[in-house]
Amino acid sequence: MSPPLAPPGWSRWLVPPAALSVHLSIGQAYAWSVFKPPLESALDLSGTQSALPFQLGIVMLGLSAAFGGTLVERNGPRWAMTIALICFSSGFLISALGAATEQYWLIVFGYGFVGGIGLGIGYISPVSTLIKWFPDRPGMATGIAIMGFGGGALIASPWSARMLDSFGDDPTGISLAFLVHGLTYAVFMSLGVLLVRVPRSEKPAGAAPGADAGPAADAGPGAAAGPGAAAGPAALQGVQVSARNAVRTPQFWCLWVVLCMNVTAGIGILEKAAPMITDFFADTSTPVSVSAAAGFVALLSAANMAGRIGWSSTSDLIGRKNIYRVYLGVGALMYLLISQFGDSSKPLFVVCALVILSFYGGGFATIPAYLKDLFGTYQVGAIHGRLLTAWSLAGVLGPLIVNWIADHQESAGKSGSSLYGLSFLIMIGLLVVGFVANELVRPVAARHHIPAPRESKESTDVQQRQQSA
Amino acid sequence: MSSSDSSPPDRRPLIVLSWLWVGLPLGYGVYELVRKATQLFTG
Structure with missing residues (x-):
């Protein structure tokens, strides 16, 4: 097809x-x-x-x-x-x-x-x-x-x-x-x-100067691209790296660690949200009822969803590296606040958990754009697919850490917020690891780029791949 | 052939329809979510 x-x-x-x-x-x-x-x-x-x-x-x-x-x-x-x-x-x-x-x-x-x-x-x-x-x-x-x-x-x-x-x-x-x-x-x-349609001008930059990359990129909702734009805003410009080469770069694995750590930290809360808020305030004057805990879980879902569109759009303004600094750095700070003061203030607990979950969603939604910045649009979907293996590991790791530690603490006779203290410290550690991995991200070395399609033969080859694939 | 013959068709009805197609179910989901989330403050 x-x-x-x-x-x-x-x-x-x-x-x-x-x-x-x-x-x-x-x-x-x-x-x-x-x-x-x-x-x-x-x-x-x-x-x-x-x-x-x-x-x-x-x-x-x-x-x-x-x-x-x-x-x-x-x-x-x-x-x-x-x-x-x-x-x-x-x-x-x-x-x-x-x-x-x-x-x-x-x-x-x-x-x-x-x-x-x-x-x-x-x-x-x-x-x-x-x-x-x-x-x-x-x-x-x-x-x-x-x-x-x-x-x-x-x-x-x-x-x-x-x-x-x-x-x-x-x-x-x-x-x-x-x-x-x-x-x-x-x-x-x-x-x-x-x-679904792909833009027409999906040609390597330089292959056809002045090709139909038009002003559609600036068209607002409801505005169809003009005929001159030929429904195609995006020529392949800048660095382009194939999926095969991308997995050989340290940048890919740095982002793999970033995603894995960010997702693990979010799932840590998401997995046990209802029992967690109940346990945190069980011994206080304002215990949390079952229906209120269900409301908390629903609110976390809303934060997760809002983070996906809100933080990901913000990354277009402040840059991908900076937004992950926020997800991982401020996320660690939120976990620290919960672990130190969470059981003394319900609003503080709820706000910190919401921020963490919004970062969890934001991390998922921003990663394709981060990949595009580093590897170009050439095979960004395939590279994204390979990166999602980090999600599979995090999906196992996050619940495992929180459940295993909570069970052990309970059998050791602990209760309330102290069931989760160690888990939160581990989550902070994981977020710091992710933060460092994000700091290590550098532009991809030229040897991994696909050949610049300016020479006639290469240009033809790439165009054929793009258009007949 | 006149210029109006070659102009592309107006896509706005299709845009509105397609956004309604996905927006209405999502609106239902958000409505149910808000109903449940309020239990945190009332429950």
């Missing part, structure tokens, strides 16, 4: 909704917990067993993003979104069959394995396209899409819960709910498949 070129006059403001239709759908993964209790009672499963589809899905997200990134770059965003649609929806349909026949392995295979491939390919599908359409605001553009991944759970969580209420939480009801999810997401994601 060749990448869908934008026709003359195509507006770049049609690309973010295309990306959002995919990310809002696959973000459903974070609402898997809604299905856990009904599955446990209907199919007689343990909590660990009912978490398997989600866990396999996240593992497959990391693997398919890492190994499928190059294919996504080669075949373009429409191909990637189609694959994501087919896999994500099929995952639900297979799960519906599994629930109807009470074959749990089909649910694990369907939602976790097949659906997980949809998660990974869908997650990276719009990234490089958005960066090419918004070379002036890459942080904002990728922030919008990746905010959608956070927003997907906000939609799916109440929607799935109401559906299960209506259909019932027996195998037939769960099967019907999976079926409706699969069909609805297929229709919803089709907007992305139909709308």
Whole structure:
């Protein structure tokens, strides 16, 4: 499948909704917990067993993003979104069959394995396209899409819960709910498949001087690029590094550490948010009720989502390195405040946790633009896919640290906020490691760049790769 | 061929429709989120 070129006059403001239709759908993964209790009672499963589809899905997200990134770059965003649609929806349909026949392995295979491939390919599908359409605001553009991944759970969580209420939480009801999810997401994601376009002027700089890189980059919402712009703002300019070369650079691994540390620190709070706030204020005059703790978790989700668009857009103004200094440096400070004074002031605890979660979301959303700054737009989607393996490790590391330490402290007879003190100190250490890694990021050495496409032969080769791939 | 024949079609209706397509479900999610988040202060 060749990448869908934008026709003359195509507006770049049609690309973010295309990306959002995919990310809002696959973000459903974070609402898997809604299905856990009904599955446990209907199919007689343990909590660990009912978490398997989600866990396999996240593992497959990391693997398919890492190994499928190059294919996504080669075949373009429409191909990637189609694959994501087919896999994500099929995952639900297979799960519906599994629930109807009470074959749990089909649910694990369907939602976790097949659906997980949809998660990974869908997650990276719009990234490089958005960066090419918004070379002036890459942080904002990728922030919008990746905010959608956070927003997907906000939609799916109440929607799935109401559906299960209506259909019932027996195998037939769960099967019907999976079926409706699969069909609805297929229709919803089709907007992305139909709308996504790549800019026409995706040519190496210098290959065709004065090529159709036009003023569309400055066009506002609702303003279609003019015919002169030929719907293409983004020529390949500046440093360009292939995905194969990028993983051989220290910059890639510095950013890998930065992402891993930032995500681990955020998950540390997110994973145990409800019991954490309850434990912190259990022995005070204002204990936190179960419903208030649920409200706290919801507020953290809002901070996570707002951070994705807010901080990522801010990075366009203050620079990528500086924004990660904020995420990691101020994040460590927030953890320090919670560990020292968190149990004495509920507002302080809540504000610090919200800031940490906004940095968690911001870290996810800003990383594609950081990659673009360092490696160019040439294969930024594939490089992003490889970097997401850091997420897979952090997804295991963060909950492991907090849960393991809390369990040990509890068995040692501790209670309240002292269950989490050591975890917070570890999180501060991890954020400092991430801060140092960010400081070590330097421009990529020239030997890793793809050859400058100014000579005629090279120019032709690169253009052919770009346009026929 | 006149210049109006060659001008690209107006994309604004498509832009509005596509943003509504994603904005309405997201609005529903945010509404549910705000309802739940207020429990922190009232619950």
